[in-house]
Amino acid sequence: MASTYVKDPTPATVPPRQPVTRARRPLARRIVDWLTPFCFTLPALLLFGALVLAPILYALYVSLFNWGGFGSPSDYVGLDNYSRLLRDPVFLGDLWRGLLLVLFSVCVQLPFALAMAVLLNQKLRGRALYRMLFFAPYVLSEVITGVLFSMMFAPDDGLADRVLGSVGLDGLGGLWFADQDHVLPTLFLVMTWKYFGFHMMLYLAGLQGIPAELHDAARIDGAGAWQRFRHITLPLLGPTVRISVFLSVIGAIQLFDLVWVVTQGGPDHHSETMAVTMFQFGFKRYQIGYASAISIGMFLISLVFALIYQRSVLRRDTQGALTTMRASR
Amino acid sequence: MSAGVRRKLRSVPLYVMVWLVGIAMVTPLLYALVSGFKSTDQLSDNAFGLPSPWVTSNYTDVLASGSFWRMLGASTLIAVGTTVLTVGAAALAAFALARFAFRGREVLFTLFAVGLMFPFAVAILPLFVLLRTFGLLDNPWGVILPQAAFGLPITIVILRGFFREIPGELEEAATLDGCSAFGFFWRILLPMARPALGTVSILAIVSSWNNFLLPLLVFSDQTWWTIPIGVQQFQGQYATDIARVFAYLILAMVPALAFYAVAERQLIGGITMGATKG
Numbered sequence: 080m081a082s083t084y085v086k087d088p089t090p091a092t093v094p095p096r097q098p099v100t101r102a103r104r105p106l107a108r109r110i111v112d113w114l115t116p117f118c119f120t121l122p123a124l125l126l127f128g129a130l131v132l133a134p135i136l137y138a139l140y141v142s143l144f145n146w147g148g149f150g151s152p153s154d155y156v157g158l159d160n161y162s163r164l165l166r167d168p169v170f171l172g173d174l175w176r177g178l179l180l181v182l183f184s185v186c187v188q189l190p191f192a193l194a195m196a197v198l199l200n201q202k203l204r205g206r207a208l209y210r211m212l213f214f215a216p217y218v219l220s221e222v223i224t225g226v227l228f229s230m231m232f233a234p235d236d237g238l239a240d241r242v243l244g245s246v247g248l249d250g251l252g253g254l255w256f257a258d259q260d261h262v263l264p265t266l267f268l269v270m271t272w273k274y275f276g277f278h279m280m281l282y283l284a285g286l287q288g289i290p291a292e293l294h295d296a297a298r299i300d301g302a303g304a305w306q307r308f309r310h311i312t313l314p315l316l317g318p319t320v321r322i323s324v325f326l327s328v329i330g331a332i333q334l335f336d337l338v339w340v341v342t343q344g345g346p347d348h349h350s351e352t353m354a355v356t357m358f359q360f361g362f363k364r365y366q367i368g369y370a371s372a373i374s375i376g377m378f379l380i381s382l383v384f385a386l387i388y389q390r391s392v393l394r395r396d397t398q399g400a401l402t403t404m405r406a407s408r
Numbered sequence: 409m410s411a412g413v414r415r416k417l418r419s420v421p422l423y424v425m426v427w428l429v430g431i432a433m434v435t436p437l438l439y440a441l442v443s444g445f446k447s448t449d450q451l452s453d454n455a456f457g458l459p460s461p462w463v464t465s466n467y468t469d470v471l472a473s474g475s476f477w478r479m480l481g482a483s484t485l486i487a488v489g490t491t492v493l494t495v496g497a498a499a500l501a502a503f504a505l506a507r508f509a510f511r512g513r514e515v516l517f518t519l520f521a522v523g524l525m526f527p528f529a530v531a532i533l534p535l536f537v538l539l540r541t542f543g544l545l546d547n548p549w550g551v552i553l554p555q556a557a558f559g560l561p562i563t564i565v566i567l568r569g570f571f572r573e574i575p576g577e578l579e580e581a582a583t584l585d586g587c588s589a590f591g592f593f594w595r596i597l598l599p600m601a602r603p604a605l606g607t608v609s610i611l612a613i614v615s616s617w618n619n620f621l622l623p624l625l626v627f628s629d630q631t632w633w634t635i636p637i638g639v640q641q642f643q644g645q646y647a648t649d650i651a652r653v654f655a656y657l658i659l660a661m662v663p664a665l666a667f668y669a670v671a672e673r674q675l676i677g678g679i680t681m682g683a684t685k686g
Contacts, residue, residue: 112510123564127560134531135526148537201422209429212434213430213433216433220664236452236650272432277679280679333527335527335621357529362625374530374532385522
């Protein structure tokens with residue numbers, strides 16, 4: 080037998096049992112036992128370490144310097160970049176806009192996706208076709224989506240304004256992406272077009288897991304459609320909803336491609352996101368130190384949100400395996 | 409009124425609602441498709457009607473240009489390279505993390521899982537500096553390697569969940585028959601995990617296909633441009649020739665939509681699996 084390895088039937092949330100040893104096995108043997116799994120993880124570890132972890136740590140290091148990207152960082156400024164960040168109206172605006180996007184997603188897009196999932200979970204003619212259609216935009220790149228909608232919402236000769244014009248509502252048309260007050264709502268419309276089908280799919284998968292007997296029993300007890308939704312569907316969809324909220328918040332924090340293609344953060348920063356600001360400083364103005372501080376800020380916000388969410392919201396869903404905390408803690 | 413008719417009437421608003429959403433989803437795509445068959449002059453006079461005459465040159469010009477096909481090739485090559493690397497490395501790691509008990513296993517897994525929090529945007533600056541240092545700019549590896557690295561977390565999470573479900577008796581039997589750990593992985597586990605491997609491959613292909621930020625920065629000359637970069641460039645180049653841009657957009661969508669039509673079930677399965685297991 081080349082190497083004994085111990086089957087581990089415990090679920091992900093429980094730390095692994097140490098192998099049961101009858102007698103203490105010789106050191107060489109134990110080293111081999113440890114080396115085998117380690118060798119298996121090595122390729123992934125190298126790739127991940129060199130191209131994910133190292134860059135993040137390097138960004139952390141560079142964010143302490145005032146650096147233009149050439150030569151090596153030498154002008155050490157400590158936490159200055161970070162204090163500048165917290166005073167920067169654009170970055171503070173990014174935070175505010177990020178929050179708006181999150182609120183929009185959670186309060187508008189997700190309920191809409193859920194409603195659609197509930198509709199398409201019933202016996203409707205052409206149900207499969209609708210499902211496929213609503214999910215299709217998910218596979219289109221954000222660049223294609225962005226260019227498509229920047230043309231749809233082009234002032235005057237875009238489709239949206241023509242439709243408004245043809246029904247005599249010219250006054251409502253015109254600005255969309257080009258206007259400070261309308262750019263975020265328009266962007267949000269596009270995000271919904273692209274992503275609601277994705278969340279709808281998640282909910283549909285969750286709905287499939289709800290036993291029909293529960294609904295039948297409730298119906299016999301005289302519960303109406305709304306009551307059944309409120310007391311059976313929603314609670315049982317809990318885990319799915321929590322995951323979907325999580326994904327949508329992380330997505331909103333990290334939004335880049337769509338904004339970059341459509342508005343580059345304009346007009347006058349009104350659609351700028353943290354990632355766009357980072358890109359502007361890093362690749363347009365060559366303030367690499369400051370841009371790195373923005374990256375780290377983004378990362379910290381994502382991480383803190385993930386940890387808090389994990390601890391407080393996902394704790395009951397044992398399958399949420401972002402960290403392998405035990406629920407009993 | 410009979411109960412049947414009443415039930416039918418009750419479902420009318422449902423149909424109307426789904427219909428409306430369906431129209432909202434299709435309209436932009438359909439409008440782009442039809443507009444591609446018009447000249448831009450015709451488009452401004454006749455936005456809503458069918459093209460008269462049908463102009464095919466917008467589409468044929470793009471298809472006749474070598475650059476579109478080159479981008480298609482580059483996108484394909486990069487997607488395949490990324491996928492092979494991601495799934496290969498992730499499968500090995502997921503095997504160790506799923507079926508071995510060893511010290512540091514949970515720490516390792518947590519490390520990878522935290523990687524789910526890293527968007528490209530966070531690491532792109534230092535990554536760019538790193539790639540420049542190693543001379544990987546304007547080289548497909550400069551896109552393939554980072555994409556594979558960033559794809560590992562989700563792939564490992566999904567595969568690990570799947571590998572755990574394979575019964576231990578199989579493993580015991582294989583070991584008794586003198587199968588090494590790698591032999592079990594290669595001959596039994598991987599063939600059994602084929603559906604899961606298909607799923608994570610499709611996720612990797614889609615995300616590579618649509619990636620924009622990394623190829624945008626890595627490829628300064630056209631040789632390796634991928635489709636999304638082509639779209640952005642084309643829009644800049646023909647900003648005034650709207651009909652032509654519509655045609656280009658439609659052609660750029662076709663591969664992704666065709667792929668979706670073929671692999672829809674796997675893709676949806678993968679997404680729901682990733683969301684519930686991850």
